[in-house]
Amino acid sequence: MKSLVILGLLLLSVAIQGKVYERCELARTLKRMGMDGFKGISLANWVCLAQWESSYNTRATNYNPGSRSTDYGIFQINSRYWCEDGKTPRSVNACHISCNALLQDDISQAVACAKRVVSDPQGIRAWVAWRSHCQNQDLTQYIRGCGV
Numbered sequence: 001m002k003s004l005v006i007l008g009l010l011l012l013s014v015a016i017q018g019k020v021y022e023r024c025e026l027a028r029t030l031k032r033m034g035m036d037g038f039k040g041i042s043l044a045n046w047v048c049l050a051q052w053e054s055s056y057n058t059r060a061t062n063y064n065p066g067s068r069s070t071d072y073g074i075f076q077i078n079s080r081y082w083c084e085d086g087k088t089p090r091s092v093n094a095c096h097i098s099c100n101a102l103l104q105d106d107i108s109q110a111v112a113c114a115k116r117v118v119s120d121p122q123g124i125r126a127w128v129a130w131r132s133h134c135q136n137q138d139l140t141q142y143i144r145g146c147g148v
Contacts, residue, residue, distance in 0.1 A: 018059025019105040021074070023047060024146035026056055031148045033111045039118045043148060044139035045130070046114075050074050051142065052129035058110070059103050073102035073110045075117075076129070082113055 021029070027047050030036065036043035053076035054060035062071040069080035069088045077095070079088040085099035095113035102110045118124050125131055 018057060018103065020058070021050075021056040023051070023056065023142065024148075026050060026074075027143050027146040027148050029107065030111070033108065035111060035115075036148070038115055039123060041118060041124050042139070044142045045124060045134055047142040048134035048137070048139050049124070049127055049130045052133040053127060058105050058107060061103070070099065072099045073104075074107055075102075075110055075114045076127070077102050077110065077113050077117065082117060 027043055030046050031043055035041070035046050050056055053071075054074045056074065058074050060071075060073065060076060062076060064070065064078070067078075067080050067088075069078050069091075070085060071078050072083060072085070077083060077099075079085040079091055079099050081092045082095045083097050083099035083102055084091050084093040095116050097109055097113060102113065104110075117126050120126065125135075
């Protein structure tokens, strides 16, 4: 009985944590989803962005007290502009999705919303982490050895 309780708690912790991608697994997934070269943005840029925004964690969230908004998912997409969480004042919801959709292990909706974000004039510069850690850097390390 004790082992069943431990197993149950372990499974619950995995469900709460969500999927944390390995670097190459994410690179292959993003390539398959058409991110390599989307709006001129290389696959290495997307992997770098995900590393610095969420450490490849699909369930990552970050509350921003100044704007009273929250960043969601593997790309840390913000509730002020891109998704609806029911808590953010004056949310625009430009991706027309619930923020919870950005926290799924299946990242297809997060990818679709990220494509929407970079289709705006600011492009990938919308992400502070990309500007701070990826812009004007050699990003080959992010896809090295991944077969992409």
